[in-house]
Amino acid sequence: xxxxxxxxxxxxxxxxxxxxxxxxxxxxxxxxxxxxxxxxxxxxxxxxxxxxxxxxxxxxxxxxxxxxxxxxxxxxxxxxxxxxxxxxxxxxxxxxxxxxxxxxxxxxxxxxxxxxxxxxxxxxxxxxxxxxxxxxxxxxxxxxxxxxxxxxxxxxxxxxxxxxxxxxxxxxxxxxxxxxxxxxxxxxxxxxxxxxxxxxxxxxxxxxxxxxxxxxxxxxxxxxxxxxxxxxxxxxxxxxxxxxxx
Amino acid sequence: xxxxxxxxxxxxxxxxxxxxxxxxxxxxxxxxxxxxxxxxxxxxxxxxxxxxxxxxxxxxxxxxxxxxxxxxxxxxxxxxxxxxxxxxxxxxxxxxxxxxxxxxxxxxxxxxxxxxxxxxxxxxxxxxxxxxxxxxxxxxxxxxxxxxxxxxxxxxxxxxxxxxxxxxxxxxxxxxxxxxxxxxxxxxxxxxxxxxxxxxxxxxxxxxxxxxxxxxxxxxxxxxxxxxxxxxxxxxxxxxxxxxxx
Numbered sequence: 208x209x210x211x212x213x214x215x216x217x218x219x220x221x222x223x224x225x226x227x228x229x230x231x232x233x234x235x236x237x238x239x240x241x242x243x244x245x246x247x248x249x250x251x252x253x254x255x256x257x258x259x260x261x262x263x264x265x266x267x268x269x270x271x272x273x274x275x276x277x278x279x280x281x282x283x284x285x286x287x288x289x290x291x292x293x294x295x296x297x298x299x300x301x302x303x304x305x306x307x308x309x310x311x312x313x314x315x316x317x318x319x320x321x322x323x324x325x326x327x328x329x330x331x332x333x334x335x336x337x338x339x340x341x342x343x344x345x346x347x348x349x350x351x352x353x354x355x356x357x358x359x360x361x362x363x364x365x366x367x368x369x370x371x372x373x374x375x376x377x378x379x380x381x382x383x384x385x386x387x388x389x390x391x392x393x394x395x396x397x398x399x400x401x402x403x404x405x406x407x408x409x410x411x412x413x414x415x416x417x418x419x420x421x422x423x424x425x426x427x428x429x430x431x432x433x434x435x436x437x438x439x440x441x442x443x444x445x446x447x448x449x450x451x452x453x
Numbered sequence: 454x455x456x457x458x459x460x461x462x463x464x465x466x467x468x469x470x471x472x473x474x475x476x477x478x479x480x481x482x483x484x485x486x487x488x489x490x491x492x493x494x495x496x497x498x499x500x501x502x503x504x505x506x507x508x509x510x511x512x513x514x515x516x517x518x519x520x521x522x523x524x525x526x527x528x529x530x531x532x533x534x535x536x537x538x539x540x541x542x543x544x545x546x547x548x549x550x551x552x553x554x555x556x557x558x559x560x561x562x563x564x565x566x567x568x569x570x571x572x573x574x575x576x577x578x579x580x581x582x583x584x585x586x587x588x589x590x591x592x593x594x595x596x597x598x599x600x601x602x603x604x605x606x607x608x609x610x611x612x613x614x615x616x617x618x619x620x621x622x623x624x625x626x627x628x629x630x631x632x633x634x635x636x637x638x639x640x641x642x643x644x645x646x647x648x649x650x651x652x653x654x655x656x657x658x659x660x661x662x663x664x665x666x667x668x669x670x671x672x673x674x675x676x677x678x679x680x681x682x683x684x685x686x687x688x689x690x691x692x693x694x695x696x697x698x699x
Contacts, residue, residue, distance in 0.1 A: 277674075277675040277676045297543075301682055301685070304676060304677075304678050304679060304682050305676070305678075305682070305686065306674070306676055344677065344679070345676045345677045345678065345679075346676065346677050347676065383696065383697050384697070386693075386697055387697050387698060426697075427692075428552070428692040428693070428696040428697065429523040429696060430523045430550060430551070430552055430591045430592065430593065430692075431550075431590065431591045431592050432550050432551075432591065433550060433590070433591075436547055436550050436551070436685075439547070439682075439685055439686075439689065440551065440689040440692070440693075443685065443686040443689030443690055443693075444689055444690070444693040444697075446673075446674040446676075446686070447632075447674070447686075447689075447690040447693055447694075448693075450629065450674040450675060451629050451630070451632055451633050451672075451674065451690075452633060
């Protein structure tokens with residue numbers, strides 16, 4: 208069943224006008240008719256089933272409340288040093304499927320890519336659209352947010368219960384337990400953030416500053432992962448831990 | 454340090470001629486000189502450090518044996534219903550980084566993509582080159598193999614100790630434990646294979662045939678993953694289980 212999001216709250220038996228985007232996709236593109244059903248998530252992340260009741264005026268009605276959430280029990284942020292080319296698009300799409308809540312792209316010392324000031328809002332818009340589509344396709348109860356920070360100082364103003372740095376040197380040294388230890392200490396509703404360096408890596412100065420501010424290094428297995436693969440490994444591990452093991 | 458593979462066996466203090474590919478990349482592209490070092494894995498998956506001793510004739514010498522393996526302790530196969538567009542390229546690159554041993558692309562009933570007979574060897578060549586580069590970049594001790602099978606009958610001739618089907622319906626029904634149960638039963642050196650449907654999904658007939666032949670369905674968390682994301686989740690989970698938890 209198609210899955211959409213609305214910025215409004217919904218309740219059972221309520222009739223509502225489908226947004227232009229939803230009406231365009233469900234009625235014009237998919238050629239749906241009166242009586243056809245779709246999933247819709249309201250601004251409180253609640254999932255409903257709705258039915259088209261008058262397609263000519265894009266009118267629909269909520270016919271069922273679903274008490275179902277596919278969200279992770281923890282609030283997960285990935286912080287990515289600016290990656291090259293269109294890797295940011297791959298990261299946001301896959302991270303959304305894998306359950307991320309917040310995605311931050313950060314200008315770091317060794318980022319080869321740079322986002323010019325006058326391009327940032329356009330890029331964030333584009334990435335947010337990819338995130339919305341991915342959230343619809345993976346039937347999420349919420350749409351992750353994407354933002355850009357241009358310095359580590361701004362990142363350090365953000366507060367998280369658990370803070371990690373995916374660190375290649377940890378993996379090279381055969382470190383195994385730090386990710387597991389952090390997950391062991393993470394309770395439902397806690398927030399957890401993980402930092403991933405760009406292709407050029409994380410500078411020693413950045414690692415020091417992050418560590419001074421409570422970030423802990425951890426390895427993600429012994430193989431060297433590309434900058435866009437590491438967050439997907441991390442998110443898959445979080446899902447395995449909380450969705451399958453717990 | 455650069456990381457390469459050779460089809461020969463190597464031993465300490467042996468001098469050898471670098472293959473054309475390695476010489477081209479290390480000497481011509483990277484402009485390395487005599488005395489510059491690189492990692493090289495021989496046909497027995499052993500890792501050595503070698504040093505260029507005469508770059509004009511591409512001669513190198515093995516100067517150190519590294520007793521290091523980044524391979525998973527289990528032999529992992531992913532079987533992917535033919536995906537659309539260039540998703541096969543993304544799958545083989547990321548799966549190699551994440552530690553896969555064997556990748557099979559399978560023509561299934563509901564595959565939207567089709568590989569024409571006269572294109573198969575070209576496609577497999579292209580994918581194998583991507584795999585080799587990814588294996589070099591992630592410093593693997595082996596290069597995964599890639600093959601194409603045009604029917605499920607051929608797949609059923611392959612033998613594995615543990616056989617899984619990543620099944621969306623399992624995830625939708627809130628099934629949580631089947632992947633973990635399978636991993637719990639998997640001992641080092643066992644082989645494990647997982648089947649992932651293409652965009653069109655797995656036909657009920659295929660699920661039945663696979664189940665009759667010992668495949669078990671399992672969910673990969675509650676969110677619906679795209680065909681190219683599911684194997685990456687599976688491989689990350691295998692790595693978390695065997696590289697970090699065990």
